[in-house]
Amino acid sequence: MTRKLHLNVNILNSGFLGSAWRHPSSDPRAIYDVNHYVRTAQIAERGLLDAIFLADTPVLKDNPARRPYQALEPTIILAAIAAQTSHIGLIATVSTTYNDPYNIARRFGTLDHVSNGRIGVNLVTTADRDTAANFSQDVHPEHGARYTRAGEFATVLKKLWNSWEEEAFVGDKASAHFVNTAAVHAINHHGQHFSVKGPLTFPRGPQGHPVIVQAGGSDEGRHLAAQHAEVVFSVAQTIEDGVAFVQDIRARAATFGRDPSELVFLPGLATVIGGTEAEAKARHEELLELLxxxxxxxxxxxxxxxxxxxxxxxxxxxxxxxxxxxxxxxxxxxxxxxxxxxxxxxxxxxxxxxGGTGHRLLVGTPEQVADSIEEWFRAGAADGFNLMADVIPSGVEAIVDHVVPELQRRGLFRTEYAGDTLRDRLGLTRPKWHHPEEPSYD
Amino acid sequence: MTRKLHLNVNILNSGFLGSAWRHPSSDPRAIYDVNHYVRTAQIAERGLLDAIFLADTPVLKDNPARRPYQALEPTIILAAIAAQTSHIGLIATVSTTYNDPYNIARRFGTLDHVSNGRIGVNLVTTADRDTAANFSQDVHPEHGARYTRAGEFATVLKKLWNSWEEEAFVGDKASAHFVNTAAVHAINHHGQHFSVKGPLTFPRGPQGHPVIVQAGGSDEGRHLAAQHAEVVFSVAQTIEDGVAFVQDIRARAATFGRDPSELVFLPGLATVIGGTEAEAKARHEELLELLxxxxxxxxxxxxxxxxxxxxxxxxxxxxxxxxxxxxxxxxxxxxxxxxxxxxxxxxxxxxxxxGGTGHRLLVGTPEQVADSIEEWFRAGAADGFNLMADVIPSGVEAIVDHVVPELQRRGLFRTEYAGDTLRDRLGLTRPKWHHPEEPSYD
Structure with a gap:
């Protein structure tokens, strides 16, 4: 089988279960400790996974009295991980509602240089209404307005990441010619939400631009995914729902002139893994009892x-x-x-x-998890999964040490890293440079 | 002598000289390579320096055809350096005109956790008028308006960094008590430029809050320094100017109820160092010829x-x-x-x-540089210096290998790192927690 699975690990707090921090194996302070993220990424890299993924919400939410929840700023965590890993991809979430695209293009562009091309950016519009009060806004924008802004935000990011032609950097000491400024372009974007002149402050990165990730299943979210996303992090409980979602987005992508095969679909999949089914169920029960x-x-x-x-x-x-x-x-x-x-x-x-996440939950043995992954993959409901372990890192170790080898035995997962960049891992084409003032959807 | 010097290295491009990238020792692509910054920080740490410093301007400026200039986003660079050093302080510049304080409080607060308390934030208002066009602004705000905003920005940062009491994190597995939410406070800031509810998403950091750094000599800049700065990065060409500046800011700080000794003055000092005075002058000439x-x-x-x-x-x-x-x-x-x-x-x-930076320039032997540093330090014109080497890293190696040992022989500079945080290095008190809705200037 030549088509290969793609597996990310979502480093979601101490684990997707709200009680994960109370598990005997957990350090309760882990979410405030950068080494929690670095060690988990190193485990994921040992398992040859495609990427680690960090969610983000710029407001204190959920229930801090009872459990850890998205705390530290994720781009800083990615930079720390980049310095202490070599191959694994690194994806962080950013709110398009509460940032300026110039700052985000620069920060993720810098990350792509620093990591030698291992970065993805997950664009979200931020659902939590309380966020507005942290950003001098009277009202949290409505869903439609947030998605209109997100679409324009993605457009501006891509324009800025195209503001330097591939060969704009010269660096010729003899002639004192540092940059060919004729190959560096203002983007002159004037839209409904943003006016951005550009150019960016540094050359095009190793991946052309960071991989664009999107999560969200509303009609507006699907539109955004179809127009801009290269990886889609979706929610699906059944194979039928998964297949329907993939087919819908691929069809929509084609209407934008995109190659539908240039989208990678990774539904969320929460896992509780045990050596036997009984052990897995007991682990799940133990964690539920702690909630x-x-x-x-x-x-x-x-x-x-x-x-x-x-x-x-x-x-x-x-x-x-x-x-x-x-x-x-x-x-x-x-x-x-x-x-x-x-x-x-x-x-x-x-x-x-x-005991779940709104995402599909599997409680079982490594073979059962591999069975389900294979079934969805072969049915075209997924190109792989964004895996959410019950407890981190022990649940990630179970994936890496037991599920991954099983998938490798079945010929479904890589046995070594090939290529250098996250795009290489995901089988995505490096976007060709084009003038930033010309329209494009890739 | 018990009072000790403080020395930072400003990792300014390939060196403060515009021709530094053309020097035989330089990789012309260095400013786009994270290892340039990491290696320089490691050299500075070998020399027991207080901190490295990164400038920033979120617009492509100076003359890219001819020389490198502030390119990569500096907080990402700091995170990479933090992962590959253990002791040295890490200061990055941020524009208060083109950011939201909630994002900056989170990012620098995260850096402070990730680095175990080694972070400083240099607040600037961004002088370059072209920046506005990258941030959907018709007009770059005037000097006075920028500084009013910067002052309020600093106030909001400190309120957010006070939003968690010291002992708010509990993490008691037995009682399922994660955070004492009674000790986590909204800041409810409503000012001229910002309305920010808070709280921040994570506990107070190792330093209480990152060290606040300020650079800028206008009346408004001095006001900002006196009210908020803990380190002042100043411009002074003569001891008399230096003394007058220090005395002015310390006196202004006292009017805000601050302890004037809780400000550290580090004027910029550009250096071209040679084994003999003739060698230093020849090196300077060689670099000037390349401009x-x-x-x-x-x-x-x-x-x-x-x-x-x-x-x-x-x-x-x-x-x-x-x-x-x-x-x-x-x-x-x-x-x-x-x-x-x-x-x-x-x-x-x-x-x-x-061949300079607007900052004072010394061309000479390590002894001559040490003489001048000692003279300014003893005269009260400086508590130390923000050093700008001609070529990086070779000019930083000259400081670390030759100037630092000379200052140590004179009893003016530390011979080992003591304490854990940047505040410890700088002799600054860790700010006590107080309720974020109560006014404070420390």
Missing amino acids: PLDYSLGRLAEGLGLPIEALEVDGYLPEDLVRPAGASHSMFDSITKLAQRDKLTVRQLARRLA | PLDYSLGRLAEGLGLPIEALEVDGYLPEDLVRPAGASHSMFDSITKLAQRDKLTVRQLARRLA
Whole structure:
């Protein structure tokens, strides 16, 4: 089989489970310690994974009394990891709603130089309404406005990353010719949200530009993915949903003139792995037992975009529940589908959700996890997965030491790193330079 | 002598001289290579220096056809250096005009955790008018407005860095108590430029907060330094100017209720060092010969805030020349004073300036450099220096291998690192926590 899987590890706090920090193997302070991220990335690199992935939200959220949650600024973490790894890709999330594209083009462009071409940028619009108050905004922009801005943000990033032609740097000591300024171009972008003259302050990077990643399943999110994303981090509970999503985005990408094969689909996949199925279930139970009910209910309420008081603990979600304004489309849909499918009370749903992420959850042996990965991959529901381990790093070690070898035996996963850049790992073409004032979707 | 010198190295491009990249020892591509910064920091750490310093301007400026100039984004560089050094302080520059304080508080706060307390932030308002066009602004704000914003920016940073009490993090696995949220406070800042609710997303850092550095000699710049700066990076050509500046800022600091001894004054000092005075002069001449005249004139014009056409190459600067709006106060004053004092034609001044930085320049032996450093230090004109080597890293090696040992022999410089943080190196007190809604100037 020549088509290969792509596997990322999402270094999500102390593990995707809110109780991961209470696990006997965990240092409770880990999320504030850069070595937590560096060591996990080194484990992932030992397993030849494509990349590590860091989420981000620039506001203190979830429930800090009960559990760790996205804390340190992720581009700084990526730079620290880059200095202490050699091959693995490095992806960080950035809010397009609360940043200027010039700063982000520079920071991720710098990271791409510093890491020798291992960087991806995950563009999100930030769903949390409380964020506005940290950024001198009266109101958090509505969903549609955020996505319009995100699309223009991605356009400006690509223009800036095209502001230097490939050979603009000369560096000829004899003639005192440092840069061929005729090959460095203003981008002269004037749009609805941004006016950016450019150029950037340094040459084009090893990957042409960082790999653009996008997560979000709303119609606007799909539009953004189809137009700009090279990696799509999606939410899908079933193979059918996964296949439908992939086909929809690839078809939309074609309408923008893009080659649909130049998109890599990596649904989220949460894992609890044990040597036997019973061991895996026991590990899951142990972690669920460590979750306080008040925490689990709060997380469910947040995922649904509802106040916690609106939930009746021993009742069911109303069948006619309508997604509140401001709630994440993909999270709301995923949670309500799960409740209906498995006929769960709010208490059961809260516990299940706190024991998951809104993403698909597998509890089982390495072989069972590999089976499911293979099934989705062969069905065209995924090109690979964004893996979320229950506890970090022990859950990542289980993936690297047991799931990866199983996938390698099946011929589904690489047995050595080939190529130098994250694009090489992902099978993505290095984008050709074109003048930044010419329109482009690649 | 118990009072000790503080020495930083400013990793300014390939060296402060515009021709440094053409020196036989230089890799012309160095400024785009993270290892250039890492290796230089490691040399500085070998010399027990206090910190390395990175300037920044978020626009492509100076003369890229002729020389390297501030390119990569400096906080990413600091994170890479932090991972590959253990003791040396790390200071990066940030524009308060073109950033949001929440993002900067998070990024530098993260750096302070990641580096175990070795971070300083140099707040600048960005003088270059062209920057506005990269940030969707029609007009670059005027000097006074930029400094008003910078002062409020510093206030918000300190409030955010005080949003977690020292003991807010609990991390008790047994009781599922992660953070004592009663000890985490919104800052509820509502000012002229910013409205920021807070709190920050992580606990108070090893230094309480990063060391605040300020550079700029205008009345507004002095006001900002007196109110917020812990390290002042100043421009002074003579001991008298240096003493007057130190006394002025210390007196102003006292009016804010600050302890004037809690400010460290580090004037810029450019160095060209040789084994003999003749060797140093020859090295300087060699580097000056490598500077094209068109480049030198452009740099002089920029320093004065004038178009290059306004300069008469073989004439003198008009005696009644008035500082144009938008020109840097300290650079303009320094250059025009130098021209008058040494009666230089424009051609001579351009060459001298391109062979300097607007900062004081010493060309001589390690003993001569040490003599001057000692003289300024004993006179109270400086607590140390922000050193700018002619060529990097060879000029930094000359400082570390020859100037530092001479200063150590004289009892003026440390012979080992004591303490853990940049504050420890600089003799600065760790700021006590106080409620972020209470006013404070320390």
